[in-house]
Amino acid sequence: MKPILRAVRLTKVYENEGVRTPALQGVDLEIVPGEFTAIAGPSGSGKSTLLHLLGCLDKPTAGETWLGERRTDQLDDVSRAHLRLREIGFVFQAYNLIPVLTALENAAFVLELQGVPREERNAKAMAALEALGIAELAHRRPNQLSGGQQQRVAVARALAAQPRVVLADEPTANLDSKAGLSLIELMKKLNEERGITFLFSTHDPRLLEHVKRIIRLEDGRVVADERVGAA
Amino acid sequence: MWGLAWRNVWRHKTRSFVAGGAVAVAVVFTLVFFGFVTATMNGMVEVLTSESGHLQITHAQAKEAQDFDARLIRNAAEVEMALLKELRGVRLRRLLEVPALISGETRARGAMVVGMEQDEALGERFAREYVAAGRLPAPGSWDEIALGQALAKALQVELGDPVYVFAPGTDGWGAAAYTLVGLLDFPQTSHEIQAAYLSLEGAQELAAPGAVTRLQVHLAAERGAPTDALVEETKARATALLGEEVLVETWREASPDTAALLDMMDPVMTVFSFFIFVLAGLMVVNTIYLSLVERIREFGVILAVGADRWRVMRMVVAESLTLVLAGTAVGLLAGGLLIASWADGFRMPGFDEVMAEYGLPLVLYPSVTPVQVAVTVTFAIFTALAAALWPAWVAGRLQPVEAMRHAA
Incomplete structure (x- = not known):
């Protein structure tokens, strides 16, 4: 199967006031459709940077990134924004919902950016909320939801537009262990039932028991690529 | 986008009330100013023409x-x-x-x-x-x-x-x-x-x-003072009728200084109102810019999920327009009611002598024309766009990863 995400000798070096800090050093990686993959590693190992580069949020210092058949590391800002909008779903550590919008409106936000008519986007967003088991919370604002509920809304926002891949940067880091585990199980269920490709970063070893593949990073390098569980 | 802009504007009610209120005050002031200056000009013309004819x-x-x-x-x-x-x-x-x-x-x-x-x-x-x-x-x-x-x-x-x-x-x-x-x-x-x-x-x-x-x-008009066009047309007919032995002059020609003064009032009013809106615009800039700075992370997320920089800039402009147009609507209503309350005339107590000395009518009838309302609304829209320019430019230059790391 052709990879949906690919990194080739991917390198990222941050420069701040003349100080160079390497975040990724020649990472090679392929993710095929339908995978449920975790990027594991300690803080500062480059997990978030790798997700940002694969998700067209940032540009590498060297190397290549690919989304399907398309090389993305050389695209301009507008083209990368277009790819993020149409092909990639994002979930962030701090939920990052828009506080003045309801859960339904947050879930529909990416669809609104895509220009989907209101009725259609509300229907799709509601379906995403139902899939995540929070349809009854559709009209609540983020400040009326628990952390776990907010992160489910964030996942619903990522899924509602039916992207080719969902990238999640430490999605459970702000949740208690029970809520974190529940979210990962939900994501895994969506992966298994709908074939949605998930790639997420975590430093919580308990969550790694639920994934099919673990890519371990240390100091910006892939030190292990393990296929586990039911894969 | 407009619904989101409306809700964002009211995140900080006090700040938005102050900025929107400043716009409303600018609109009220402009309408009242237009109304009184127009009334004064009309009154001067009436006094002049009642004394000297059209x-x-x-x-x-x-x-x-x-x-x-x-x-x-x-x-x-x-x-x-x-x-x-x-x-x-x-x-x-x-x-x-x-x-x-x-x-x-x-x-x-x-x-x-x-x-x-x-x-x-x-x-x-x-x-x-x-x-x-x-x-x-x-x-x-x-x-x-x-x-x-x-x-x-x-x-x-x-x-x-x-x-x-x-x-x-x-x-x-x-x-x-x-x-x-x-x-x-x-x-x-x-x-x-x-x-x-x-x-x-x-x-x-x-x-x-x-x-x-x-x-x-x-001359008499069906409503209000005879227009300049009617005066000119009548002059042309009288000139054709009476020949070259007499000189027919309009009141403008007979009183060129007064006519020049009156002609100057429109641009003076417009410039004065413009500066009032500039002052109100500074309040709006402050509000919109602070709103942006407090929401850098949020804008980062919006960029991350796929909004391009033009979309983000449009969101900032929409918030500015929403705030200013809300203030404008309140100002138009308040200014309109105020002017309507003077429909039967406004007489400044104790100023009769002064008004008469300067050839002004003792009772003024403030009113605004549709053009003056349009000018006021245009100024308001211009204020909103100008106030959004700098914040929108800042928002458009945000990089999603850096913005999401921003500590508010």
Whole structure:
């Protein structure tokens, strides 16, 4: 199967006031459709940077990134924004919902950016909320939801537009262990039932028991690529 | 986008109320300013035209002529009949202005003796405006005179006293005695010290039988003051009718300084209002920029999930427009109600003397035209766009990863 995400000798070096800090050093990686993959590693190992580069949020210092058949590391800002909008779903550590919008409106936000008519986007967003088991919370604002509920809304926002891949940067880091585990199980269920490709970063070893593949990073390098569980 | 902008605007209610309130105050101030200046301008035109007519007809060489005779329109009756026949609905005031020496029992002064005849409505208005005591000379009377109060004081004469007028070198009697029947109170003291009024017939017998020096044409419009177009059109008809022996001037031509002043008011008003909106705009810039700075992470997320920089800039502009247009709507409502409350006229207590001295009406009728409302709204929209420019530019330059790491 052709990879949906690919990194080739991917390198990222941050420069701040003349100080160079390497975040990724020649990472090679392929993710095929339908995978449920975790990027594991300690803080500062480059997990978030790798997700940002694969998700067209940032540009590498060297190397290549690919989304399907398309090389993305050389695209301009507008083209990368277009790819993020149409092909990639994002979930962030701090939920990052828009506080003045309801859960339904947050879930529909990416669809609104895509220009989907209101009725259609509300229907799709509601379906995403139902899939995540929070349809009854559709009209609540983020400040009326628990952390776990907010992160489910964030996942619903990522899924509602039916992207080719969902990238999640430490999605459970702000949740208690029970809520974190529940979210990962939900994501895994969506992966298994709908074939949605998930790639997420975590430093919580308990969550790694639920994934099919673990890519371990240390100091910006892939030190292990393990296929586990039911894969 | 607009719904989101509306909700974002009210995240910080106090700040938005202050900025939106500043816009509302700017709109109210602008409308009231437009209303009062327009009312003042209209009032000045009304005062001016009620005194001098919308058109003035004089002898073609009257301005250059040194001699009294050269300023006379001798066929006044023919001219008057032709005008009334051709220009239906107009009202005429006929004037014979005679430079003369005027004296009481003990004192004498140089004065401009004016013989005046006019239709009833103009006469009533003149009497209402200017007669302080007694009355105007009766139409057709040969022995009655009214004087400016200052002139009467200078001559030491009172109502009922004899007044003597000498106009040597003219075609009439050249001298006559009159009884003082009225005292006139003019806003301009310089006019009051020279003003002496006879009936037209009385003045003609004194100086120029059958002649006038000036005919004033007063136009009436269905609503409000006659437009400049109507005045110009009437002038063209009168000129064609009367030929080259007379000079027909509009009130603008006859009073070029006043006309220039009035023409200057529109641009002055516009510039003044513009600066008011600039001040309000600074409040809006502050509000929108602070709102942006506090939500850098949120904008980072919006960029991350796929919004391009133009979309983000549009969101900032939409918030600015929402805030300003909300303030504008409130301002239009408040300003409209305020102006409507003055529909029956606004009289500034204690300022009658000042208003009269400057040739202004004592009662103002503030109103705004659709064009003035459109100018106000245009300024508001311009304010919103200008205020959003800098914040939108900052938002458009955000990089999603850096923005999401931003600590508010």
